[in-house]
Amino acid sequence: MSTHATSPCPRRPVGGFTLIEVVITMVVLAILAAIAIPSYNDSVRKSRRAEAFTAMAAVQQAQERWRGNHASYASSIDAAADDEETPGLGLSDTTPSGYYALELSSVSGTGYVLTASGVDGTTQAEDAQCRKLSLRLNDGNITYAGCGSCESFTYSGTHACWVR
Numbered sequence: 001m002s003t004h005a006t007s008p009c010p011r012r013p014v015g016g017f018t019l020i021e022v023v024i025t026m027v028v029l030a031i032l033a034a035i036a037i038p039s040y041n042d043s044v045r046k047s048r049r050a051e052a053f054t055a056m057a058a059v060q061q062a063q064e065r066w067r068g069n070h071a072s073y074a075s076s077i078d079a080a081a082d083d084e085e086t087p088g089l090g091l092s093d094t095t096p097s098g099y100y101a102l103e104l105s106s107v108s109g110t111g112y113v114l115t116a117s118g119v120d121g122t123t124q125a126e127d128a129q130c131r132k133l134s135l136r137l138n139d140g141n142i143t144y145a146g147c148g149s150c151e152s153f154t155y156s157g158t159h160a161c162w163v164r
Contacts, residue, residue, distance in 0.1 A: 045127045049161070052100040052116040052124075052133050055092075059102060059114055060137070062089040072109040073137075077102050099124040100133075111138040115153075130161035 017025075059077060066074045066089060079088025093102050100116040118124030118131040125131060130146040134153045145153030146161025 041123065045123055048097075048099050048124055049127075049130060049133065051095045051097055053162075055095040055100065055102060056114055056116055056133070056135060059089065059091060059104075060135075062091055063112065063137075073107050073112045075104065075107045077104055094119070098122065106136075111136065133161055
């Protein structure tokens with residue numbers, strides 16, 4: 001009989017992270033999120049402006065078809081085209097996803113103003129630079145404007161909100 005002294009099991013290193021390491025990781029992730037999320041939201045807002053541009057182009061085309069058969073441009077986007085009181089284009093006055101509301105104003109025989117405004121409760125309503133997009137057709141010339149919360153527009157041949 002051999003008598004060997006039995007030794008306790010050798011100690012294995014304990015796996016895992018210390019509390020300090022976890023806290024540092026969380027702080028780094030929070031800083032990255034604080035930078036990335038606003039940038040991402042801004043990119044989403046910019047990409048959704050394309051929906052407004054597309055809807056406005058559809059209204060422009062419908063206006064030109066209307067003007068080909070009438071003495072002036074249509075005064076309404078959404079009224080039925082055969083409505084005598086409010087002649088309109090029969091289009092929706094909101095964009096397909098509902099991020100922008102469309103409005104015609106200053107309609108005459110030589111032009112009109114078309115404005116797309118970010119709908120309250122959507123991300124486009126928070127667009128500080130280009131919540132409102134507008135184009136003005138006057139005597140065959142189109143000028144553009146945009147702003148975050150203006151009451152009137154300053155139109156020009158090019159505009160930062162209209163850069164594609």
